[in-house]
Every structure is written in C-alpha cells, then in structure tokens.
Amino acid sequence: MIIGGGPAGYVAAIHAAHLGANVALVEKDRLGGTCLNRGCIPTKALVRSVEVLLEARRASDFGIDIGSIKTNFQKIMARKSNVVSQLVSGVEQLMKANKISVYRGTGRILSPHLVKVDDEEIATRKLIIATGSESALLPVPGLDLPGVLTTDDILELKELPESLVVIGGSHVGVEFASIFNGLGTKVTIVKRRPLLLEPIDEEIGRRFAQTLPKQGIEVKIGAAVKAIRREGSVLKVVWDTPGGEHGVEGQMVLMATGRQPYTEGLGLSELGIRMDGRAIVVNEYLETNISDVYAIGDVLGKTMLAHVASYEGEVAVENALGYPRQADYRAVPSCIFTQPEIAGVGITETQAKDSGIPYKVSKFPFLACGRAVTMDETMGMVKTICDAENGRILGLHIMGPHASDLIAEGVLAIQLGATARDIAHAIHAHPTLPEAVREAAMGQLEGSIHFQRM
Numbered sequence: 512m513i514i515g516g517g518p519a520g521y522v523a524a525i526h527a528a529h530l531g532a533n534v535a536l537v538e539k540d541r542l543g544g545t546c547l548n549r550g551c552i553p554t555k556a557l558v559r560s561v562e563v564l565l566e567a568r569r570a571s572d573f574g575i576d577i578g579s580i581k582t583n584f585q586k587i588m589a590r591k592s593n594v595v596s597q598l599v600s601g602v603e604q605l606m607k608a609n610k611i612s613v614y615r616g617t618g619r620i621l622s623p624h625l626v627k628v629d630d631e632e633i634a635t636r637k638l639i640i641a642t643g644s645e646s647a648l649l650p651v652p653g654l655d656l657p658g659v660l661t662t663d664d665i666l667e668l669k670e671l672p673e674s675l676v677v678i679g680g681s682h683v684g685v686e687f688a689s690i691f692n693g694l695g696t697k698v699t700i701v702k703r704r705p706l707l708l709e710p711i712d713e714e715i716g717r718r719f720a721q722t723l724p725k726q727g728i729e730v731k732i733g734a735a736v737k738a739i740r741r742e743g744s745v746l747k748v749v750w751d752t753p754g755g756e757h758g759v760e761g762q763m764v765l766m767a768t769g770r771q772p773y774t775e776g777l778g779l780s781e782l783g784i785r786m787d788g789r790a791i792v793v794n795e796y797l798e799t800n801i802s803d804v805y806a807i808g809d810v811l812g813k814t815m816l817a818h819v820a821s822y823e824g825e826v827a828v829e830n831a832l833g834y835p836r837q838a839d840y841r842a843v844p845s846c847i848f849t850q851p852e853i854a855g856v857g858i859t860e861t862q863a864k865d866s867g868i869p870y871k872v873s874k875f876p877f878l879a880c881g882r883a884v885t886m887d888e889t890m891g892m893v894k895t896i897c898d899a900e901n902g903r904i905l906g907l908h909i910m911g912p913h914a915s916d917l918i919a920e921g922v923l924a925i926q927l928g929a930t931a932r933d934i935a936h937a938i939h940a941h942p943t944l945p946e947a948v949r950e951a952a953m954g955q956l957e958g959s960i961h962f963q964r965m
C-alpha cells in the first residue's frame with residue numbers, strides 16, 4: 512500500500528507491480544501529485560510557450576519574417592492545462608495496465624498493516640508514505656490579501672498581471688519570474704540573501720543573476736519582507752533597511768518561499784513515527800523507525816525534486832519487497848528552466864574548496880561550440896570540477912542552451928566514477944551541444960580543442 516500518488520508514490524506503485532507485488536495506491540486528489548498538476552509539468556509547459564515567443568521575436572535574425580507577434584494568455588494557460596491532463600490520464604492508464612488498485616480518498620494509518628481510506632479499511636504487509644509537500648508561506652501581515660498568490664494559485668490565473676513581485680529567489684521563484692517576464696509582466700524578485708541558486712555552482716549562479724536585469728527582471732536583495740499592504744490598485748511588499756522602510760509595488764505578489772512536508776491527517780504521532788519537525792525520518796533503506804513502514808519523496812523534507820522522489824520510490828519498493836538497496840545521492844541533478852537554462856550535479860567549486868580536496872576546474876564557453884552558434888544561443892558555459900589527483904568528475908555545472916538535458920552526461924559520469932579522460936575519449940556527435948561537455952572535460956587534460964584562453 513502506498514499513500515500518495517505523486518512522482519514518488521505512483522512510480523513506487525508501478526515498480527512494485529513490475530516486481531510482482533499486489534499494489535494499492537491511495538490518492539485524495541488527481542494522480543501525478545504536485546509535479547504533474549501544480550509543479551514541474553505546468554511550469555515547463557509555460558516555459559515552452561515563452562521559448563516559442565522569444566524564438567518568434569527573433570525569427571527575422573534567422574531569415575524568417577513572420578509579421579506581428581501577439582500572445583494569448585488564455586490559450587497559453589489552456590495549453591498548459593491540456594498538457595497536464597494528458598500526462599495525468601497517462602498515469603491513470605498506467606495504473607490500470609499494471610493492475611494497481613487505486614483508492615480515491617484520504618488515507619489514514621491505523622497501524623503499520625492497516626490503512627483507512629475514508630470508510631474503508633485496507634490491510635497491507637508493507638506501507639509506503641508518499642504524501643509530498645505543500646507551500647510554506649511567509650507568516651507576514653497581508654498574506655491573505657487578494658492578489659497574493661501561492662505557486663498553485665498563479666498556475667490558475669485567467670489574466671496576465673501587469674506587474675508581479677516574487678518573494679523568494681528559489682529555483683521555483685526564479686522560474687516563475689522568468690516565465691512572467693517572458694510573457695510581458697514587469698517582474699521584481701525580492702530576496703533576503705543574494706541570489707545564488709544553491710546547489711548550483713556559485714559562479715554559474717552569479718553569472719545567471721547578472722543576466723536578470725538585462726532581461727528586465729529587477730532583483731532586490733537584503734529584503735526581509737515584514738508585510739504586504741494594499742495601496743490603491745497595487746500591492747506593496749515592504750521591509751526595513753537601515754535607511755528606513757523600503758518597498759516594491761506590484762499588481763500581484765507570488766509567495767515562492769519554499770515548501771514543507773505534508774503529513775496532515777495521516778495519524779503519524781499515534782503510530783509513533785520518528786519525525787524531524789514536519790519531515791519523516793528514514794534510514795538509508797528509506798524505512799522509518801516503524802518496521803514495514805517506508806517514506807519517500809518530499810515528505811522527507813530533503814531534496815524536494817520529482818526525480819529524487821521517483822528514485823526513492825524505486826529504492827523503497829525494492830527494500831520492502833526483499834531486495835535490499837541503499838539510497839545513493841551522489842549524483843542528484845538540479846535544473847532551473849530559465850532563460851538561459853541552468854543545471855548542476857555533484858559538488859560546486861566552493862564545496863571543493865571547503866572540503867580541502869585537491870581539485871581542478873575547467874570551463875568551456877558555448878560561444879566556442881559550433882552547434883550553439885548555429886542556434887544563436889551562445890550565452891553561458893560548461894564547467895567541470897575534477898579531482899586533481901585522479902581526474903574523477905566531482906561536479907558538472909552548466910548555464911546555456913539545453914543545460915537541463917546536457918546535465919545527464921555529468922550524472923552518469925559521477926554515478927560511474929568516470930574521469931575527465933573517460934568523457935574526452937568518448938566520441939560525441941558533431942555538431943551537438945554535448946560536444947561542449949566533452950570540450951570542458953578536455954580542458955582538464957591537454958586542453959580544449961576549440962577554445963584557447965589568451
């Protein structure tokens with residue numbers, strides 16, 4: 512029995528079915544969880560609309576004249592909803608195809624081997640909790656004002672706001688800033704600390720932050736927001752500075768202030784599950800302190816990413832079904848779908864410095880990558896961080912076209928313990944963007960072919 516049908520729970524259910532288990536999945540909302548319904552997928556559908564718009568705007572640079580370009584926000588949002596529905600129905604079909612019993616309702620755990628779904632009690636030998644997370648809102652006055660939105664709310668807007676203040680500069684906040692700025696909203700990001708986008712390499716984060724004003728996104732740093740007020744037709748987000756109160760105005764305000772594990776109504780304290788605040792504590796096999804009860808995904812309150820949630824789903828299922836496997840987090844990629852994209856895996860340069868490992872950095876700019884030039888997307892670079900003694904890839908960080916796809920090579924390299932020479936000796940197709948990864952790896956050795964530092 513799995514409680515929660517997000518990317519942790521539904522993937523666990525399918526994997527358990529593949530391994531021959533009799534599987535039940537409980538979901539109180541739509542299958543697919545945050546990721547499909549209110550997270551990864553709808554945001555990336557919107558990102559795609561922005562990409563198409565930006566390409567259309569510069570079509571004449573490529574010799575294509577397409578006349579005047581107009582955006583239709585309602586159509587953009589309708590397309591986003593269709594993409595979500597298509598993928599949710601795909602998950603529903605996978606449940607049927609894998610003969611998974613889906614219980615629609617709220618699951619409450621009565622004992623490690625008994626779960627109540629609304630009025631029905633269902634016995635299980637193993638139990639996996641995958642109830643995910645919810646928005647963590649900044650507890651400031653004005654939170655309830657109309658126009659102050661959570662990330663769930665903003666995905667349901669009917670009209671494009673003229674201006675938007677994004678509180679918080681997390682991956683999610685920056686992605687929304689990029690989307691709405693791309694569509695024509697005046698966007699200001701308000702953040703307490705400098706925008707570094709951890710766990711992305713600091714240099715890449717800094718370089719990306721420098722592109723924001725050029726894109727028209729204003730960033731206010733050092734802003735510990737104390738209130739949101741309505742002033743006439745706008746909302747004002749305010750904070751104190753040594754020189755007095757400061758504020759920025761916007762038609763709407765997005766609270767992108769992070770997420771917290773969600774376990775409401777599960778009955779965890781009666782069960783005696785060990786918690787760390789709101790998060791469920793598990794061991795390296797993803798088992799809780801109660802035997803036969805596992806927990807996966809955002810509810811662990813650690814790396815709140817869909818691919819980590821799904822990975823944990825597979826690991827927990829194998830452990831529950833008697834195939835012991837420890838969770839291994841050496842190579843967790845992190846991607847931000849902005850303009851340009853950013854992605855990273857492994858350690859950052861600061862972490863390398865702090866750890867005292869002898870390390871070497873090499874970088875390759877997209878400006879020197881033939882494919883990037885043909886695409887006219889030359890902003891950014893690939894940066895590798897290697898162990899200076901054995902050449903092992905410790906970190907790969909990318910800002911530039913298709914960074915989120917290119918990072919897969921770094922994931923595999925770190926997972927397999929590959930060296931820069933392994934990457935350099937692998938033939939990469941030409942002309943492609945992955946050649947930039949290979950060239951950056953060559954920079955760790957005798958030198959990149961197509962880039963020479965003067």
Ligand SMILES: Cc1cc2nc3c(=O)[nH]c(=O)nc-3n(C[C@H](O)[C@H](O)[C@H](O)COP(=O)(O)OP(=O)(O)OC[C@H]3O[C@@H](n4cnc5c(N)ncnc54)[C@H](O)[C@@H]3O)c2cc1C
Nearest residue numbers: 515517518519539544545546550618643808809815816817
């Ligand atoms: C705006 C936004 C953008 C994001 N973009 C990305 C991205 O690009 N890439 C990425 O990797 N991650 C992204 N994320 C994070 C990603 O969505 C989460 O990490 C992921 O959804 C976690 O999966 P999960 O299965 O653990 O939890 P969830 O997806 O939250 O699913 C939990 C499910 O459990 C159900 N549930 C809860 N309690 C009960 C109960 N008692 N009974 C029955 N059902 C219950 C809920 O209804 C929900 O469907 C984004 C998140 C947001 C908010």
